[in-house]
Amino acid sequence: MTQNLQLTADGKLKHFLTPEGLSAELLTQILDTADTFMDNSSARQQIKSMPLLRDKTVVNLFFENSTRTRTTFELAAKKLGAEVVNMNIATSATSKGESLLDTIRNLEAMFVDAFVVRHAVSGSAHFVAQQTAPHISVINAGDGSHAHPTQAMLDMFTIRQHKPDFSCLRVAIIGDILHSRVARSQIHALNILGVKEVRVIAPKTLLPAEIETLGVTVSHDLQQGLHDIDVIIMLRLQKERMNSALLPSVSEYFHCFGLTEEKLKFAKPDAIVMHPGPINRGVEIDSKVADGKQSVILQQVSNGVAVRMAVMAMTMGNFAH
């Protein structure tokens, strides 16, 4: 069902809600399309502006605040020549109690072409995609603890830049797997692209039950878990978890699961370190690692613009308007 919803009748990407159920070919097509927007001809990497979406209107429909994610989508859409309307419904008093469905119906009546949806409730983006008019594309910018597919794809893009052959990679995802939509989408994307192993490393309280069914191995020990790892993905520890019963204390967490230069040595010497940001320095990652030679964290941010351009161009260009 998920596949059908995200794809057109002839198998092209119509919405981008989750990597789950998509083919390796399609995910690779996203990465290849993103590559075409990267201009590496000069010393400084740049993005090619391409007016592929001229006269299109993209609505950033954010029910959760996220200036950073909203900004990358806005920049990506503008690089493609689209108009962008930002609707921050979390802070506005303007929804006037209107239902999500009525909000969608009204916006689609205003001749918009795509919704970039961020919502605290898992499944919201799917709901919007199911309900919206056939000519409108929906891109999930994070729904509850369910999925954050463009983040996962910019991570895949970054991995491929450094380690072109997914099939020989062991990837560790470290931290609060339980609440992380980023981790869920990464696990799906990594398995679809055929990595050798996805290993999650976390305290038991921050792991969902039966996580192995997603196709991962599990470790509760950072030192052991990092053995033989090519790619390290750190997750952000949300402040609300820090004070909850799920964790003993921040310093205890950092002691056990925080990535330091010493711990990093347990992975392969050429392992790359990733983080979706924003970083909690000294909570899940030490500054020396975050800013160190193996870190590709800022490359992830740059790649996010190109990958979001790719997803918008593919979803909004792939079916008859």
Added chain:
Amino acid sequence: MTQNLQLTADGKLKHFLTPEGLSAELLTQILDTADTFMDNSSARQQIKSMPLLRDKTVVNLFFENSTRTRTTFELAAKKLGAEVVNMNIATSATSKGESLLDTIRNLEAMFVDAFVVRHAVSGSAHFVAQQTAPHISVINAGDGSHAHPTQAMLDMFTIRQHKPDFSCLRVAIIGDILHSRVARSQIHALNILGVKEVRVIAPKTLLPAEIETLGVTVSHDLQQGLHDIDVIIMLRLQKERMNSALLPSVSEYFHCFGLTEEKLKFAKPDAIVMHPGPINRGVEIDSKVADGKQSVILQQVSNGVAVRMAVMAMTMGNFAH
């Protein structure tokens, strides 16, 4: 006086503050201009982008929050090629106690070309139009309980799509007439365009004194009031009224004045149902009616983009800059 303020010396539209005092010819010109922006050539209706306002700057000057109205004006201005600056003065701490007049003076000094004004005080848009520089157009996006002229004109546009001859129409406006700027502007526009009858249906507590002087008939009974009606316009019941002494209770209001499928049968069988939005489902209108065959509520939203383009193109293009 109102006419003079809204019109140039040679009778063209300079500001759009209220339909009151304008001619049927001018209102019809707005509708005809809006028609030219509608592209019905393909299966799906679209809006034609036209760079009539290239190098013009429109300021959305919103002293009341209204993401939806602000968004339609923003989309309309961008479809015409104008730059848009959004100033949400309700939520910003930036006005620093500056007077409305000083705010206007400063913005006009920044080389802007039009103000779209939303303000809680009746008469605000007139005040801005009286005070602003001669080359600047002012469009009223709702002032207190006084006027909301672009909403009224998109309603006229929607009526004309379905019932082209105004002269044979009986139109009912139902609900909180007392506090509604939308109702006031609709009554003026309908009478100027020469409908056979404008009938207001409301409890006595939600009707202004001497409402008949505006050129309406009055009913306090929904069933009787709907007799022979071609067009039904429901008004939104504001939450603050629901809890006030003006109304017994929400359920009692819905029982007496809420539009249900049963009540709808008392109107003509081909009557259309309109609502300015956002809808309070189960308060003033039942979902079955709002989403039913006779509802044209979402068409109103689409028409709003074209009508606002027309008003901006006419006011900002009609006099020497």
Added chain:
Amino acid sequence: MTQNLQLTADGKLKHFLTPEGLSAELLTQILDTADTFMDNSSARQQIKSMPLLRDKTVVNLFFENSTRTRTTFELAAKKLGAEVVNMNIATSATSKGESLLDTIRNLEAMFVDAFVVRHAVSGSAHFVAQQTAPHISVINAGDGSHAHPTQAMLDMFTIRQHKPDFSCLRVAIIGDILHSRVARSQIHALNILGVKEVRVIAPKTLLPAEIETLGVTVSHDLQQGLHDIDVIIMLRLQKERMNSALLPSVSEYFHCFGLTEEKLKFAKPDAIVMHPGPINRGVEIDSKVADGKQSVILQQVSNGVAVRMAVMAMTMGNFAH
């Protein structure tokens, strides 16, 4: 050091953080460049749109709210064809405790070309300029009580419009010098451009210690201080000062240092009156003066668009990208 930070190796403007340390030639170049954006060919002054910054992205990075300043930078950037992203970090919950440095690193990774920085802490814009990538320009839109260089330059532009020869001018700056970044930048700019005298007029409690070292004369009496003055610059009295121990009362302040028509007569008869806005009518300036014949306050606002265009064009165009 300041010079080096603001200038490229061949002496062109790279960042604009403070007038301090810049040459009269460079400040004059800013004024001359701003002149080229002013179109005075028709009865009404207009700004020339010039696509000098097409495909560039400017980020308005505002850690303090200021709709007015943000809007002039936004308008100026758009007149130059740049894309603008507004980030209001004061009101957004989105920074998630991220440090200023991490925010900068992330934004520069998104392929932006300039930061317009407003921050409550003195030195913030310098910090950003020191830390940011070499290809990015930083424009200070006000940092603490340190500097507000574009405001100072639009003031210089306005003075030159009315009094073309700086070398024969006596300029008075009146009010809360102690807390004013505007005053500091004006004093630097006026001295660099070689005015005959910069005189500050203020109660002792609102003057910094050793203010004379900046190259000013001091008066504590408005009547005496205005003698022989060509240009009067009033400063805004911040509300928080009004209630502090620094001032006896607002009415006492207005009595001693507020500019009225009577007081204005003590300056030269052709003196011009300036104010950075927003005005506190009846606190530091009487409405009859603010709106009177000698006031050039709204011209300052208009000139602000051209001057900000000049600064953006010079900083973003002056070095290899």
